[in-house]
Amino acid sequence: MVATRSRRSKSPARSSPARTSPTARAKSPAKTSSKRSAPAAPTSSTATYQLTLIYLACFLDYFAVALVVPNLVHRWKALGVSPEALGLVQSIYSGSQIVGGLLIGYLGDRGLGRKGVLLLSFAGAGVSYFLVGYADSVALLALSRVVVGLVKQTQTCSTALITAISSDGDRAKALGRLQSASTLAFVVGQSFGQLLIDNFGRSIPCYFAASLYIVDFAVVYALLQVPKAAAPPKKRAAAAKGGGRLSGVRSAFRGEGGRVLAFRLAYAFLMRGTYMGHALYEKERWGYSGYLASYKTVLGLFVNSLVVGPLAAAFPERALLLGALAVACLNSASEALHSSYIAYVAVNTLLATILSAVTRISLASLFSKSVPKESMGLVLGVFDVLSSACGVVAPLYGGIVTGRAGYGAQPLVAAGHFAVLTALATVLVPSPKVKAKRE
Numbered sequence: 001m002v003a004t005r006s007r008r009s010k011s012p013a014r015s016s017p018a019r020t021s022p023t024a025r026a027k028s029p030a031k032t033s034s035k036r037s038a039p040a041a042p043t044s045s046t047a048t049y050q051l052t053l054i055y056l057a058c059f060l061d062y063f064a065v066a067l068v069v070p071n072l073v074h075r076w077k078a079l080g081v082s083p084e085a086l087g088l089v090q091s092i093y094s095g096s097q098i099v100g101g102l103l104i105g106y107l108g109d110r111g112l113g114r115k116g117v118l119l120l121s122f123a124g125a126g127v128s129y130f131l132v133g134y135a136d137s138v139a140l141l142a143l144s145r146v147v148v149g150l151v152k153q154t155q156t157c158s159t160a161l162i163t164a165i166s167s168d169g170d171r172a173k174a175l176g177r178l179q180s181a182s183t184l185a186f187v188v189g190q191s192f193g194q195l196l197i198d199n200f201g202r203s204i205p206c207y208f209a210a211s212l213y214i215v216d217f218a219v220v221y222a223l224l225q226v227p228k229a230a231a232p233p234k235k236r237a238a239a240a241k242g243g244g245r246l247s248g249v250r251s252a253f254r255g256e257g258g259r260v261l262a263f264r265l266a267y268a269f270l271m272r273g274t275y276m277g278h279a280l281y282e283k284e285r286w287g288y289s290g291y292l293a294s295y296k297t298v299l300g301l302f303v304n305s306l307v308v309g310p311l312a313a314a315f316p317e318r319a320l321l322l323g324a325l326a327v328a329c330l331n332s333a334s335e336a337l338h339s340s341y342i343a344y345v346a347v348n349t350l351l352a353t354i355l356s357a358v359t360r361i362s363l364a365s366l367f368s369k370s371v372p373k374e375s376m377g378l379v380l381g382v383f384d385v386l387s388s389a390c391g392v393v394a395p396l397y398g399g400i401v402t403g404r405a406g407y408g409a410q411p412l413v414a415a416g417h418f419a420v421l422t423a424l425a426t427v428l429v430p431s432p433k434v435k436a437k438r439e
Contacts, residue, residue, distance in 0.1 A: 051166065053220070053223055054161055054165075054178070056181075056219065057122075057154075058154060058155075058182055058185070060185070061122070062182045062185035064189070064216075065189070066188070067192065067205040067206070068132055068206050068209045070190060071197065071205055076141065079135070079136075079141060089142045096145075097388060098388055099150065101381040101382075104117055104150075104153045106381065113226065114160050114164065115224055118161070119221060122216045123151075123213070124148060124151030126210045126214060126217070127147055128145070128147040129210045130206065130210040133202075133203035153381070158178060162174045162178060171368060172361050172364075176304050176305075176308035176312065177309070179304045179360075180305040187298070193205045196208060257367070257379070259370075259428040260367045261367065263363070263424055263425055264387075266421065268394070270421060272395065273395065273417075274413055274417050276394070276398030276399065276402065277398070284408065285407070286344055287341075295345065296353065299353045300353055307358075308358055312362070312365070317366050318362075318366065318430075320358055321425055324358040324359045327351065329415050331352060332411045334348065335411040367383075
């Protein structure tokens with residue numbers, strides 16, 4: 001009996017390893033909650049699929065834009081708009097873009113989400129382009145421009161989505177493919193739009209573009225899945241205190257993000273000022289023709305598709321940026337020293353297209369890495385607003401410079417501006433070693 005009791009008293013001890021101690025039970029919920037709170041990173045195949053959907057959505061978007069935008073001037077003429085009224089509409093359109101950039105960027109980061117912003121952009125653009133075809137008055141056509149100015153944020157939203165989905169190493173390649181899809185869509189869309197106009201009139205391309213946005217909306221709504229990144233603890237604590245939104249934007253523009261932003265704005269200002277009258281320069285010096293414009297478009301598509309990606313994979317983005325700016329300075333200087341049209345087309349234009357694409361993609365990738373992902377939409381909206389402001393001021397500066405130096409001096413002016421930008425990039429864009437030490 002004693003032995004039996006002894007065995008019975010010991011039997012619970014055998015099952016005790018299966019039980020969890022109070023300490024273990026206290027720890028297990030924390031582990032579970034941490035696993036649940038961590039966002040699931042998209043696998044390589046899933047990320048590729050989602051990126052392909054974004055490229056397709058942007059292709060359809062720019063295809064629709066190419067159907068309508070070249071047709072707008074004829075719609076204005078058909079309705080008998082005066083130059084004063086057209087100037088007023090353009091000013092209102094620019095103002096709606098600024099308001100829409102800030103508002104949509106804010107909503108995308110806070111409540112609507114980037115997918116929701118993309119859907120809103122497609123819906124608004126579809127309504128706007130339908131109105132372009134249907135409008136029988138200047139007021140209705142002007143309303144269509146206000147609507148699309150407020151909600152059309154496809155490029156900004158697509159860049160934010162690619163930043164969220166792609167890895168740091170593949171981001172430059174992904175942004176280059178986005179640019180390629182947009183360029184190809186615009187080239188094909190313009191030709192197809194002219195075909196529709198020749199056979200069916202000027203309203204049909206607008207209606208066709210509106211129907212494309214219905215398809216685009218359905219594809220994105222049904223298939224696109226956007227990973228939800230959890231906000232860092234400091235951001236959540238700031239949001240709980242009520243200052244998270246403004247502090248998130250301020251922190252995004254401090255340090256590396258602010259310096260890269262400053263350089264992007266300097267680049268946008270000087271390039272728009274330099275090439276403000278580029279078509280007139282080409283006409284004056286080289287005998288500008290439509291064939292040259294088509295050559296540049298096809299060349300840009302080739303460069304964005306096949307050249308930028310391998311270069312971005314082979315070299316660090318900062319090195320690519322500095323190298324592109326330095327070579328662009330030399331290329332512009334060489335353009336000023338010769339008078340061969342063949343050399344201009346085969347060498348200068350080719351190099352300028354490659355270097356411009358590399359610079360833009362490198363800057364976009366560097367900027368996306370220097371800004372917190374949870375604030376990317378709003379930050380890109382702010383950048384668009386500041387870039388629009390540069391677009392207002394830069395032509396004034398370019399006009400003053402061109403008025404004093406003449407159109408023929410454009411290559412030398414460009415070389416000087418590229419030299420300034422190379423120096424600014426050396427100072428403002430942080431090197432990987434400096435970034436690693438700060439981290």
